[in-house]
Amino acid sequence: MKELSLHILDIAMNSVKAGASLVEIGLEEAGGTLTLTVADNGRGMEPEFLASVADPFTTTRTTRKVGMGIPLLKLAAEQAGGAFSIESAPGEGTALTASFQTGHLDNPPLGDMAATLVSLIQGSPGIDFTYTHTAGGGVSSLDTRELRAALDGVPLDTPDVLAWIQNSIEEEERGLSQ
Amino acid sequence: MKSIEELKKIREETLKNINLRKEDNEHAVRVVVGMATCGIAAGARPVLAACLEEVQKRNLPDVAVTQTGCIGVCRLEPIVEVFAPGEEKVTYVKMTPEKARRVIAEHVVNKQVVTEYTIGAAE
Numbered sequence A: 001m002k003e004l005s006l007h008i009l010d011i012a013m014n015s016v017k018a019g020a021s022l023v024e025i026g027l028e029e030a031g032g033t034l035t036l037t038v039a040d041n042g043r044g045m046e047p048e049f050l051a052s053v054a055d056p057f058t059t060t061r062t063t064r065k066v067g068m069g070i071p072l073l074k075l076a077a078e079q080a081g082g083a084f085s086i087e088s089a090p091g092e093g094t095a096l097t098a099s100f101q102t103g104h105l106d107n108p109p110l111g112d113m114a115a116t117l118v119s120l121i122q123g124s125p126g127i128d129f130t131y132t133h134t135a136g137g138g139v140s141s142l143d144t145r146e147l148r149a150a151l152d153g154v155p156l157d158t159p160d161v162l163a164w165i166q167n168s169i170e171e172e173e174r175g176l177s178q
Numbered sequence B: 001m002k003s004i005e006e007l008k009k010i011r012e013e014t015l016k017n018i019n020l021r022k023e024d025n026e027h028a029v030r031v032v033v034g035m036a037t038c039g040i041a042a043g044a045r046p047v048l049a050a051c052l053e054e055v056q057k058r059n060l061p062d063v064a065v066t067q068t069g070c071i072g073v074c075r076l077e078p079i080v081e082v083f084a085p086g087e088e089k090v091t092y093v094k095m096t097p098e099k100a101r102r103v104i105a106e107h108v109v110n111k112q113v114v115t116e117y118t119i120g121a122a123e
Ligand SMILES: Nc1ncnc2c1ncn2[C@@H]1O[C@H](COP(=O)(O)OP(=O)(O)O)[C@@H](O)[C@H]1O
Pocket: A011, A014, A015, A018, A040, A042, A043, A044, A045, A053, A066, A067, A068, A069, A070, A071, A093, A094, B037
């Protein structure tokens, strides 16, 4: 993946597939480290499964087909001098953390977070997503629960609403990098 | 977040021009974009955005753009499938935003399959 925002799109889709009703995405930049968190209230994973999910080739594999999404994020973090961890329990949801050294040569650019959020919301307008990106004292954020309340029955995947989300996030991300 | 007031205006406008919901419409054309890991890595996100933009720009209320997981052939991603009523499914491979716009214009609107982008032409 060329951008961290593409990993985020892929990882948040796991939460959607796991039946989550709320997916919380966080990005925190401080002291040369960018920390990504993705947390959901989906069905979670059994401990044995969880143990192999980030390293499908090094762990004794049973019958499941190998997924590449989580291993790719873990690899990206480690290649950028960061770390990866994942916690999950059946019925309790899943929370994953990946950190990156922003000054590292192999640190992927964040890329288009607005497009990632729009893709997620367009694909699953019934699910709630929150996004909080903090950097240098500023914050870029979105909470579909607030949008839903203001829209009062008009769906989140209405084209004009998606355009509003795209513009809103682009503007806030620009504000962060200044 | 940007001003919620703007959203309220969007709400009013949307309610004024409400269309028949696409999903309820038997004449709807479905444009399905593969958004699993290989699809995303190969560039499915901008392909999806181009499909959505083109459908909105052309004001096509009978076209639904949706996402799906793995379509199965990683090396041919990004993949877009078009389901039109009374037609066989058409699978487009190695898509780009430009190709997606052409598929919307020629296939979805004018009912002419863009043969050169189909899986049959790639194999
Ligand atoms: N947030 C999650 N909640 C529950 N199960 C998950 C979650 N994320 C991943 N999984 C499980 O781990 C598997 C591997 O995930 P991943 O590496 O992204 O590959 P893929 O999504 O292609 O299967 C998933 O198929 C799913 O069974």
